[in-house]
Amino acid sequence: MAIMLPLQAALGRPPHEATVAARICCYHNEPYRKIAWQITNRCHLRCPYCFTPERDSRDLTYEACVRLLNSLRTLFPHKDRLLFAGREPLLHDSILNVLSHANTLGYRCSLSTSGELLNANTVEELCNRGLQKVNVTVNAADSSAHAASRPGGRLARVLDGIRFVRATGMILKVNVTLVDKAATDLTDTLRLLAELDVRRVSVSFLHPAGPKRGMGPAFTHEALHAIQAAASRAQLPLAHIHVIAPPEHGPCSNHDMCPASRGLVAVLPDGTITQCNIFPFAFPSHGVPHE
Template sequence: MVVEGAGPSCGLIDGFGRHVTYLRLSVTDRCDLRCVYCMSEDMSFRSRRDILTLEELTRLARLFIARGIDKLRITGGEPLVRPGILDLFAALSEPIADGSLRELTLTTNGTQLARFAEDLARAGVRRINVSLDTLDPERFRALTRGGSLARVMDGIAAARAAGLTVKLNVVALKDGTEHEIHDLIAFAHAREMALSLIETMPLGDVGVDRVDQYLPLDSLRRQIAGRWTLHDVPMRSGGPARYARVAETGGLIEFITPHTHNFCADCNRVRVTASGTLHTCLGQDDATDLKAHLRTSATDDVIVRLIDQALGRKPKGHDFILRRGASPQLARHMSETGG
């Protein structure tokens, strides 16, 4: 598909001069787990007709790639529960093969990985993030409201056997993560997996007060440093992570801190929901509807213009605030935005 007036040389640049090269594309708002920091127990999901088709997702992804996006992460919900999802990965393997897309990645809860890992590797995926907040089966069942830790462990093993590099995502939760952090580090680094620690974010009503979940990573890092030797690593990805290497293991820990340290100055990413809404900031209520034009415009000119206009309005940063008893800062759940 030829995009008129667009190409990698044009690039996507926001109003603050930041080059946007990273798209997080959600393919579904549905998930086979109900993690307590992500969803309420009784979730309502969008109707099937409101969700972009695989063809529309492919068209939109290729359009962003033509505009200079060189890293694409497929997200959800849980992306691997989307029927026919391998067709999308197969379509996106083409820009990987011709070099127009540098990296195609995936964030998953791991429940479907044993089934899909080899096919993902064949499609050009080299690196994935797997959400794993605990190594205790009972706590896992409680945090996910019924999930099986063994199934996720099988998925991680299958991904590693298929040659995928795995990073573990851990949402830091008060009265839980502190008790397991050393085991999580040892588990990940013994298997050559980086560990990403993430502060909980006030997105969507999950049925509990976020203040009761919140564990600041500053305090967790001090706890880690009481046992492990941490050396800061001056890595920059244009994203939210600050990195440290553990001397005893050689492995990396990423600290993602939307509350304790604002990470927006070098932001290089945008997000598109499964329903075709472009969000240029995870922590703001900005929204641009792309779906209507995907379904009515035969050419891409209007969509390109909408994307450029949205980038011109991209906020300088988020304004996450946690207050006891306050409503969620944003109504949309993380499962809808795609992380």
């Protein structure tokens, strides 16, 4: 599971004037209950920091997804949380039916999406199929800045999607990824989310081992204090600050801060079961059962 370290302890310094309930996400060798399924590589956005630049549109059929889910339940019976991710999981043709089957298997399901495809009907259907949590990304309060960090993105649609999810009562978390200029208006972004009554917000540093290392701000004490100050000004407590591997440790060298080999199960679009969806390496002989 993710170990949440209080921000003050992680920084080793006194907190900012207004205490922010932000926590640093680190991973250790404790039971990790989540399966992250990158169910498709299809996406309508072209985010420059995406760690899956391939756009292979060949998704598993619904029948193959069912077999894979059944296998996952048998292989990893203690992992009861299933995250549908991607690129854009809502572009998978069978996502609703796959979600229904996962729900019947007892999974607590969540979905990470751009938010742009979350119209009223889709959100209602997701809720009816058993989805419990939705993760959406908003990188800036300004439409042009948001679109610059997520080319093809339309902020207005994302904000509408947030409103629809809030109306259902499903858990909503908004992630803000620190990318170039989008990081400079963090206070405005957090204020916008506060106005939408968003109650769970996380701030993410770019993975330093990804294809665009160095694009965003480095993970430093100063950066953490700046985030904390922005949250204080916006009067919006942060849920988490995501740190996968601090830059000074280099790619994948600090295993205590990476869930790979510590119990993370990731599933790729072709059904391969792996320990990391950024640097994939498969478990022996595990994958979707063939026809």
